Amino acid sequence: MSEQYEYVPHLPLRRRVRDIASGAEGELMAVINENVSDTGLACWMELAYIRGASGLEFTTSVANVVPAVDGQACS
Template identity: 45%
Template sequence: MTASRPRKASSLGTGVNTVPQGKVGPFFHEDNHPWLTTEVRDVASGGEGTLTAIVHEESRAGTVRVAHIRPASGVEWTAAVTNIRLVTSSDHVQQQ
């Protein structure tokens, strides 16, 4: 069984919080993604944490980009890449 090459995500939109796509490595990870090790927010859950990986996973509908996020508690969760946004310093000021 051979692995198929991941397809690029379609129509990610435009703007400051558009998630760029990094080069996909041999294990379908985006190893050089510019947001790795930065703080992101999962808009679906409202959770925040450090982006630790973006993985391309095969599904019946095609290839899906999945973000792995680790909060301060250390328990990672996954989210659709289209649901993550960079956390900016102004985000923290608004929450206080």
Template identity: 55%
Template structure:
């Protein structure tokens, strides 16, 4: 598959800059960005997905997760 034209760029999302929960880990925080990224392991065919970045409540290192794992708090 060819690289998507919008690869590694920010994707609009209704919950951007709002409180969210990552249902996979239970982490709550602020949705900082959603990016289109290649999630395939090295040496495997490309696999493009929308990845959400959540900054935990109180700050700290942002967590990345599939955008489907994000819900409003």
């Protein structure tokens, strides 16, 4: 049986990012290729783990992660 996850190198690790899906910002802690399936068929997805201001981490698709722009409106 294969692993359920693997770490993926990602350049903005430990940098401030924004999740465009939720608008939440935080520090990018890891990018992990995870098997998100709860069935027997593998369904792999790259998830970004972001630590918010509260200290709790949340996940989102890597496609939703953009650099945070401090003090400026994002367009």
